[in-house]
Every structure is written in structure tokens, then in C-alpha cells.
Amino acid sequence: xxxxxxxxxxxxILCAVAGSAAADDFPATAWFSDIRVDVRPLIDKGxxxxxxxxxxxxxxxxxxxxxxxxxxxxxxxxxxxSGLSLRPFAGSGGRPGLGGNxxxxxLEGEALLVGxxxxxxxxxxQMTATPSSYGGAWYDPDFDGRRLAAIAxxxxxxxxxxxxxx
Numbered sequence: 001x002x003x004x005x006x007x008x009x010x011x012x013i014l015c016a017v018a019g020s021a022a023a024d025d026f027p028a029t030a031w032f033s034d035i036r037v038d039v040r041p042l043i044d045k046g047x048x049x050x051x052x053x054x055x056x057x058x059x060x061x062x063x064x065x066x067x068x069x070x071x072x073x074x075x076x077x078x079x080x081x082s083g084l085s086l087r088p089f090a091g092s093g094g095r096p097g098l099g100g101n102x103x104x105x106x107l108e109g110e111a112l113l114v115g116x117x118x119x120x121x122x123x124x125x126q127m128t129a130t131p132s133s134y135g136g137a138w139y140d141p142d143f144d145g146r147r148l149a150a151i152a153x154x155x156x157x158x159x160x161x162x163x164x165x166x
Contacts, residue, residue: 054107061152076113
């Protein structure tokens with residue numbers, strides 16, 4: 001049996017999942033007039049305060065990641081989040097090296113390129129998987145908040161990587 005650190009699978013999942021949804025139906029765009037995040041599907045599923053916190057974190061991460069591409073008369077980029085899964089306890093035991101300490105958080109959604117009259121010009125589905133430990137120590141009182149910020153930042157970075165530019 002090969003000995004691997006628990007993080008090897010995280011990188012594999014992150015690369016495979018985020019890169020698997022090709023941006024074939026998303027036209028190349030140099031500029032976005034605005035960037036918005038829609039978490040209504042998460043709120044409808046009962047995510048409530050987590051969805052609102054994720055909306056703020058992802059909006060900030062997208063604006064930072066796409067900073068050089070926001071402004072002007074281009075179409076809007078709207079990210080609609082449809083799925084969030086945070087493991088309930090990231091510090092659980094297990095056998096190191098055999099995946100016992102490996103837990104993953106997931107964020108799923110779709111980037112929409114929206115024209116001036118509300119028409120959808122392009123779609124790009126995306127799911128990212130992040131090791132739950134990216135948020136830091138599980139016993140910290142703000143652990144879940146940091147996990148949301150971490151998964152939002154990774155989602156934004158993968159989106160910027162996958163969306164075509166002019």
C-alpha cells in the first residue's frame with residue numbers, strides 16, 4: 001500500500017472537480033460591469049445565516065480575484081450557489097496516512113454571464129472541494145466562519161482560472 005499524506009487526495013479532488021466543468025458555454029469576456037452572488041437556493045434549503053455569511057465572503061473574494069476585470073459596460077457576472085456542505089467536525093480522529101483525518105467541504109454553484117436586458121449569455125457550473133482543515137484549528141470559536149471564507153476564496157480563484165478571457 002502506498003503511504004500518502006491525507007492532503008494528496010484533496011489536491012486531486014480539487015483539481016478534478018473544479019476543472020471538470022468546461023466553460024464551453026461561457027463566452028470570452030474581458031470586463032464585467034458588476035459581480036453579484038445569489039444564495040437564495042441555499043436559503044431555500046435552510047442554510048440561513050451560513051448562506052448570508054457565504055454571500056459576503058464570496059462577493060469579497062470574487063471582487064478581489066476579478067479586480068482587474070470589473071467596470072465598464074460589459075455583462076454582469078452572477079454566481080448562483082446551489083450547494084454547500086461543511087463537515088460537522090473537522091478534528092475527528094482516525095488513522096493518519098489512511099484518510100482517517102481527511103474531511104472535505106464542498107461548494108457548488110453556477111456562474112452566469114448576464115446581458116443588459118437580463119438575458120443569460122453564458123453558464124459555467126462549478127463545484128469545489130476543500131479540505132475542512134483549511135479553516136484552521138477546529139476548536140477555534142470562529143472555525144466555521146474561516147471555513148466559509150476559505151471555500152469562498154478557493155471557489156473564486158478556480159472560477160477566474162476557468163472562465164475564458166478575451
